[in-house]
Amino acid sequence: MERLPNGLLLALEERDYPGVAFQLLVPAGAVNEPEELLGASTLLEGWLWKGAGELDARALAEALDALGVRRSSGAGLEYTAFSAAFLPEVLEEVFRLYALLLTRPRFPEEGFEAVRSVALQSLLSQEDQPARKLFSELRRHIFLSPHGRDPLGEEESLKGASPEAVREDFRRRYTPKGAILAVAGGVSWERLLVALEPLLAWEGEEAFYPKPRLSEPHRFALERPTAQVQIGLAYPDVGPEDPNFYAARLALEVLSGGMSSRLFTEVREKRGLVYAVSAFPAGVKGQGLLMAYAGTTKERAGETLAVMLREMERLREGVEDEELARAKVGLKTALVLADESIRSRAASMARDLFYLGRVRPLAEIEAAIAGTGLEAVNRFLREHPYRNPWVGLLGEVSHVS
Numbered sequence: 001m002e003r004l005p006n007g008l009l010l011a012l013e014e015r016d017y018p019g020v021a022f023q024l025l026v027p028a029g030a031v032n033e034p035e036e037l038l039g040a041s042t043l044l045e046g047w048l049w050k051g052a053g054e055l056d057a058r059a060l061a062e063a064l065d066a067l068g069v070r071r072s073s074g075a076g077l078e079y080t081a082f083s084a085a086f087l088p089e090v091l092e093e094v095f096r097l098y099a100l101l102l103t104r105p106r107f108p109e110e111g112f113e114a115v116r117s118v119a120l121q122s123l124l125s126q127e128d129q130p131a132r133k134l135f136s137e138l139r140r141h142i143f144l145s146p147h148g149r150d151p152l153g154e155e156e157s158l159k160g161a162s163p164e165a166v167r168e169d170f171r172r173r174y175t176p177k178g179a180i181l182a183v184a185g186g187v188s189w190e191r192l193l194v195a196l197e198p199l200l201a202w203e204g205e206e207a208f209y210p211k212p213r214l215s216e217p218h219r220f221a222l223e224r225p226t227a228q229v230q231i232g233l234a235y236p237d238v239g240p241e242d243p244n245f246y247a248a249r250l251a252l253e254v255l256s257g258g259m260s261s262r263l264f265t266e267v268r269e270k271r272g273l274v275y276a277v278s279a280f281p282a283g284v285k286g287q288g289l290l291m292a293y294a295g296t297t298k299e300r301a302g303e304t305l306a307v308m309l310r311e312m313e314r315l316r317e318g319v320e321d322e323e324l325a326r327a328k329v330g331l332k333t334a335l336v337l338a339d340e341s342i343r344s345r346a347a348s349m350a351r352d353l354f355y356l357g358r359v360r361p362l363a364e365i366e367a368a369i370a371g372t373g374l375e376a377v378n379r380f381l382r383e384h385p386y387r388n389p390w391v392g393l394l395g396e397v398s399h400v401s
Contacts, residue, residue, distance in 0.1 A: 001359065006200050007177030011349055011359050012192055013184045020185035021085040021343040023350035024098070027178035027207040029078040030149040031284075033169070037161055039119055039153015040169045041075035046115040047166065049073075051106035052097075060097070069094055070343075076151050078209075078284060079354065085343045088186045092195045099198035102174065112163045120159070123152040130394050131295065134222065134230040138291070138392040141220055142234055145213040147284050175204030182349035182359070184342040212287040219391040221398070228275075229301040229395035230293070233308060235386045237281065237288035240355050246372045247380035252290065253327035254319045255279050255311070260326060262311050267294065273304045285355055290386065298396045305391070316385040318378035331369050335362065 001011045033040045050057045064071060071084040086094050126133045140148040176199075183192060214236065238248050256263045256279035267277045279292040292312065296304045319327075338344045352359045 001353075004176070004196070004200065006203055007175070007179070007206070008199065008202070009180045009353060010192075010196070011180075011182045011353060012187070012189055013182075013345065013349060013359070014188065015185055015342065017184075017186045017342055018087070019085060019342055020088050020091060020183065020187050021341075021346040022083065022181060022183045023343075023346040024082040024182075025079045025180040025350050025354055026082070026102075026174055027209065028080045028169075028173040029076050030151045030153070031078055031146045031210055032173060032208050033146075033149070033153075036157065037165060037169055038149060038157040039123070039151075040157075040161065040166055041080055041173075042119050042122070042151060042153055043112075043115055043158070043161060043166050044170055044174070045073055045075040045080050046118060047107055047111060048101055048105050050108050050111035050115070052100040053104040053106075055097075055100070056106070056108075057111065060101075063097055064094075067094055067097075077147065077149065081347075081350070083343060083347060091187055091191065095195045096198050099202065102199070102202045105170065107163070107167055107170070109163055112166075116158060116161065119153065120155065123150075123155060123158065126152070130224065130226055130228070130230050131293065134232050134392050134394040135291070135293070137220070137222060137394075138232045138234055138390060141218065141392065142214060142289070142390050143212060144215050145210050147210075147212045147287070171204070173207045175207055176202045177204060177206035178209070180350050180353045182346045182353060184346040184349065209285075212284050214287065215390075217388050217390045220393070222392070222394040223397065224395050226395045227297070228295050229298050229304075229393060229397055230295055231301065231305055231308065232392040232394075233292040233312065234282070234390040234392075235290045235312070237283060237290040238384070239283050239286070239288035240352075242288070244376075244380045244384070246368045247377045248288075248290075248384070249281075249331060250324060250327045250369070250372055250377050251315060251319060251381055252279060252281065253330050254323045255315060256292070257327055257330045262314075263292070263308070266311050267304060267307050271303070271307065273300050273307065277308070298399075301393070301395070301397060302399070305393075309389075312386040312389070315381050316387075318381060319374070321374055324374050324377060328369055332366060335365060335369075 028041050067090040069084050069086045073082045136150045238244050263277050274294045274296045277294045282291040283289040294304050349359045
């Protein structure tokens, strides 16, 4: 790991593998957007691909396609991510093109309206995705800080954004100071540093990143004339920097790690209350969160909510040896499967650098999972009970108590 002269944090995991992948995290997400430009990160990510340097949008896409680059990008809550996978022999040219994108974006005026139109369509599509809509609103209720924002932005801000304001936002937030580049695959450190020389022209001051602040847990309801009711729960949790992180993850696996998990067994198998139920981590830098979801009928929404709350609280009573053994196998399997893809590995390296400031070796994660015993998990659950959550309901929910 090394910090380059312009402030970019770089990490490489060399592998005997016939390919290279990278994940670049740029410190431009919904959390640090200007109040009057909510959704600017989404606009910027789309507008960037309209051309760079001497290349227009079509020429840039054709250049990357000719190199065989499998790529994706997207603006999120905490950062904008760019990922790519390609053969080692095109390493230098790939990074030359990405450096062009970051240092000499064209931002053509004529491409802005198309980007805005796509962003507005994505935002409006939430109305046809009730679960997505619910969790967007749930985050707004949880956070007093900008971490409650939706990365898709707000309709008024998107419609009012001007090209010049978005260009200025790029100059302010697309900065190498705070950015992270994680690379995995068949390339040496020496060759990678040479390939990254064009990126050293990328400059800028570090972007502001706010600290998360939570509201008091409470309940809210969004009345909608829908056939199903969406239920969302959220609980404060520990993040990857916490010594109890692996105990918390193993407990979550017991709760929602497959068809033998507690939520699936109690809510769906025994009672047939739902068509979908799950729990998952949903924290941000500096604040862990555990969320749970269920989709059910309006007639069974009250019972479903009661059973979910009961199962969350019942974790405080502890887990059993057999449950923990299954949880360890589940987490280890997920780790091994993720390790098979260098693109997945580059992404996990970048997330580690963002949340922890270091990359966790796979062997360290595996050893931590294996070494977390029943007493550690149950002690954590006694000391950190999952109770008094934020509760969100969407649908015909006036009768749900």
